[in-house]
Amino acid sequence: xxxxxxxxxxxxxxxKAKEYxxxxxxxxxxxxxxxxxxxxxxxxxxxxxxxKYADQMVRGTVTLPHGTGKKVRVLVxxxxxxxxxxxxxxxxxxxxxxxxxxxxxxxxxVDVIITTPDNMGEVGKMGRILGPRGLMPNPKTGTVTMDVxxxxxxxxAGKIELRTDKYGIVHSVVGKASFEPSALVENxxxxxxxxxxxxxxxxxGTYFQKMxxxxxxxxxIRIDKATLGV
Numbered sequence: 685x686x687x688x689x690x691x692x693x694x695x696x697x698x699x700k701a702k703e704y705x706x707x708x709x710x711x712x713x714x715x716x717x718x719x720x721x722x723x724x725x726x727x728x729x730x731x732x733x734x735x736k737y738a739d740q741m742v743r744g745t746v747t748l749p750h751g752t753g754k755k756v757r758v759l760v761x762x763x764x765x766x767x768x769x770x771x772x773x774x775x776x777x778x779x780x781x782x783x784x785x786x787x788x789x790x791x792x793x794v795d796v797i798i799t800t801p802d803n804m805g806e807v808g809k810m811g812r813i814l815g816p817r818g819l820m821p822n823p824k825t826g827t828v829t830m831d832v833x834x835x836x837x838x839x840x841a842g843k844i845e846l847r848t849d850k851y852g853i854v855h856s857v858v859g860k861a862s863f864e865p866s867a868l869v870e871n872x873x874x875x876x877x878x879x880x881x882x883x884x885x886x887x888x889g890t891y892f893q894k895m896x897x898x899x900x901x902x903x904x905i906r907i908d909k910a911t912l913g914v
Contacts, residue, residue, distance in 0.1 A: 698712070698716075698903050698905065703906045703907060703908035703909075704905055704907055704908060705911045706872065706873075706908075707869060707911075709897050709906075710865045710868050710869055710872075710897070711865060712905055713861075713868075713897055713898070713899055713905055714861060714865060714868075716899065716902035716903060717861035717899040717900075717901070717902050718901075719861075719900065719901045721900075722753070722860045722861055722862045723860065723861040723899040723901055723902065724753070724857055724860060724861075724899065724900050725857065725858050725859045725860060725861060725863070725868060725897070725899055726855060726856065726857050726858065726899075727854075727856055727858050727872060727875065727895060727896070727898075728853055728854070728855050728895070728896045729854045729856075729879060729892070729894070729895045730852065730853050730893040730894040731848060731852050731854060731879070731887070731892065731893060732852070732887055732888070732889050732890050733852045733886070733887050733891070734852060735848045735849070735852055736850070737886055739886030740886040740887055741848065742847065742854065742883075742884055743824065743845070743846065743847045743882075744824065744825070744845075744846055744847075744878070745825050745826060745843055745844065745845050745846065746843070746846055746874060746875055747838055747841055747842055747843040747844075747874075748843075748844065748859070748871040748874060748875065749842075749867075749870055749871060749874055750842070750859060750863060750867040750868075750871050751841060751842030751859075752842050752857045752858070752860075753859050753860030753863060754795075754857070754860075756795045756796060756839050756840055756842075757776045757777070757796070758774075758775045758776050758777070758794065758795070758836055758839050759775070759776065759777040759778075759783060759794040759796070759798070760797075760798045760832060760835075760836065761779070761780050761783060761784065761798070761799040761803055761807055762778065762780060762798075762800055762803065762832060763780050763803070766830075766832050767779065767780070769832045769833055770798070770832045770833075770836060773832060773833040773836035773837060774836060774837075775832075775836050777794065780803065784806065784807075784810070787813060787814070788810070788813065792817055792819065794819065795839075796819070796827065796839045797814065797819045797820070797827065798821060798827045798829070798835045799821045799827070800828070800829065800830055800832065801823075801828055801829075801830065804821070804828060818845070825845050826838065826843070827839075844856060846878065846879060846882070856875060858872050858875060859871050872897070873912070876892075876895070876912050876914060879892070880892065892909055892914040894909070895909060895912070
């Protein structure tokens with residue numbers, strides 16, 4: 685793969701053999717985020733778990749104090765008073781039958797879908813459509829609830845789902861390159877603390893193994909886990 689001039693410059697700033705202090709890593713990350721658009725910042729965390737075993741699954745949510753920098757589009761599948769509640773809370777799309785049909789027809793212009801328990805009988809039939817896209821409402825992530833207002837507020841405020849892939853790695857957006865370094869550090873710290881608190885009972889040995897910080901177009905920066913307090 686051909687490496688651009690910008691990529692060569694960024695790589696020259698990075699010591700590949702070094703693990704950086706979190707603050708220094710964030711500073712370097714911002715220095716390397718030189719694209720003409722506001723690059724997304726992501727962390728990848730290797731955990732000492734095997735997700736194929738139920739007692740080693742890591743799945744939950746965290747609300748980042750400074751959000752992700754992305755406008756979150758929320759669909760609430762509800763009827764009657766709960767639909768009115770969702771509209772008042774600021775959901776982008778509210779309804780039921782019409783949106784069920786739109787989703788079946790391939791419309792997925794949303795980031796989060798929220799519904800109430802009494803509607804899960806119908807919504808649950810759409811598992812094959814919503815599941816692969818990470819849009820299936822789930823009580824564990826707070827997207828199947830009677831407290832629609834709280835669910836909409838949390839989603840808009842930067843609540844994100846954390847889940848290991850099949851290799852035991854959690855990938856998560858933690859902000860934008862335009863964020864102040866202190867905001868990125870705080871978002872990352874809150875996310876890491878949440879992952880530590882979510883350690884499953886079946887995890888043996890070293891749980892938190894490695895973390896890499898990266899921007900959309902920048903290099904991966906390894907962070908010294910000792911500076912994270914884990």
